[in-house]
Amino acid sequence: MTGPAPLHRWLAHRRPTAARFPYAAVVDAYQHHGKHFIPDEWTRLLAAARERMPEVRGVQRRYLAAFLSTVLDKVDGRYDYRTYLALNLLPLPDIGDTPTPTPAARLLARRDRTHAHLLTDLIRFELAAATGTTPLPQLRPEPQRAAKRVRHALRAAMPALHRLSLVDPAVGGDLEAVARQVVAAVDADLTAEERLAMKVSMLPVSTIHDEWMFIRVLQTFEVTFALLAVDLQAVVAAVHAGHLHLAATRMSTAATLLRDSAPLWSVMATLQPAAFHGFRPYTDGASAIQSRNYKLVESLCRTPAAGRRDSPAYLSVPDVRTLITHGQTSVDDALDALTPPHTTGADSPALASAMAEFTAVLRQWRQTHYGLAVRMLGADQPGTGYTHGTPYLAHARAEPVFRHRPNT
Template sequence: MALDQEDGDYDSYVGNTVLTAASTSDGVLGSEQMVDATLVAAAADLVLLEAETLTAHPTRAQAVRVRATARVLTLSNELAPGFALPRRELDALSELLDRWDETSDAGRAHTAHRCAMAVVGQVPSVVRDAVNITLLPTTRMHDEQMFVRCIQIFESLYRQVADRIAQSIIALDSGDTARPLALLGEAANRVRATQGLYRVLTTMPPDAFAVIRAHTNGRSAVQSRPYRQVEDLSAPRPSDGQGPGEAHGMTLQGTLLLREADLGSQPAADIRKVMRELDSAWRAMKRSHWGVTLKTIGRVSGTGGTAGADYLRATAQRALFPLLTTNTPT
């Protein structure tokens, strides 16, 4: 990461190798819990970063960003339920948000910083260390530090969603419908909670992002492997020219269509319903991504060689499970 200024890729930019290594089981927490701990640690550090900046540079724009990051941390139990925080760790932040207009910038920064520090103290030390050493932006811009933290949070979430779809395929193939209902319902809840994270990204000034883009060519989120896994495990899809083509192997949509005659009409209908909920949440998330991109870069090409916002608009219209609306239960 420290040496990839000229030839880095998306994984090295985000620090995926380090974060993945740190999220293996520590003997107390399982790997899924450690991934969620990584997400929580990144969210807490995001609040620390912005609260410290508000203290040094108390501006209206920075106060708006602190408010947005604080809201993300209050959503951590939805974004990362596998590392759920005690309510007491989040109550003070929620109270701050409720009385935001009555609080000074100094009070906002102090409370947000104190709450985030308390959250950091809950995270395993190996995760804290990994999060600390993976903030290596390509510029000296404060905005890029926020940007890196946000995409690290997204990467952890994508990993968890992909894992839940993979587990659902295995369970459904064996005739188990209860487990996929729980797994996919949780995945949909996680994805819905990303709306708070996009509010943070909307605070990025277009001119600041233009500088970041100039230093991160070839490090596009289109290269995100967990994101691709979510879509490739969901249903076969033709190549869009920007990444892997049609998935080979089992997909959730294919497994449902293959097995639903054996599942029974009501269990199959329940599975279809939760799959549609995940589909809806995933597409809403992609529409938010498109909207933020349109605001920050307009219609210029993406750093990964895509058509930028126009590419994101097209992908946001693609269903995770395209046959669910055309095939009826057998």
């Protein structure tokens, strides 16, 4: 770790530029200490940098402002799930990005790139940890657990890597050789912006090894759910237009994408209980119940009933709740609005089948999440950040995905 000298030098400039901000030095400090334990000297300097933002020049100015907001979240009392995962520093699609819809293939390619980058970074970290050259040195897993983690991460990354043509489907060899080939292929393809995003989006609260994996897996899930929300919004638009075949295609694509992410649970299952309980106390205030993207997916399938809309599930994501109360249209709503009313299954067997497929995959996702949480916490314990935890997940897994019952 270089210390705060680079930050002092940046602050000393009469007109500092965003492009010259010492991101690497700041991130190295946060990884060396853990965000919860970062020395006051660093946060004072970063607060000074934020105060100077009106003077900062350069096209990266907005990104620097987002970074400073993220690293100062605990100091400001704004720490939550989104700042813990540095989601505003990752290129996630959003349902309100542009008035003109982005082509589905382009959106999928963007998601695949971020998905592959996050998992490759995890693989790189595990390979480097075997030689003791990484930050987060506490409670490093035994070699067998680390190898299992790499194997499952590779499995989770492969569909995206193949779609991007970054890895030959026939790639083979022993686990470490394949992992190194994948890391080299992805590294060679990274843009400067993507490299920066991977660097600045790893801000663990502790120095416990497994937190790196924990963050990367949760970020990867968020990338997928962000795209699923866009896909479901496209399904709504297609149903409104009467293009039920197009709606079926987009719904089926969403189901496939969610199914492809299932191996991420196997990666998460390599989390050491002692490691989880070691860093968990410092995540107080951040919980997956605050996942905006997951709630968008749920609410775009079926508008939640008043009881759920007014529960902690949606009170934790006020912007999504506002969308709902202001009339956000779900897939169910769009089907209801068709004239004459459609029964889905009778009028579009393809859409009914795709809805049933998506329902099955999402229910399995919920069940796996619940099972892993029970294994780590027990059946009656609060979750990460001391929120509603496993009792909440037990109830949420039973929530219907769609109100419409597709006649498949």
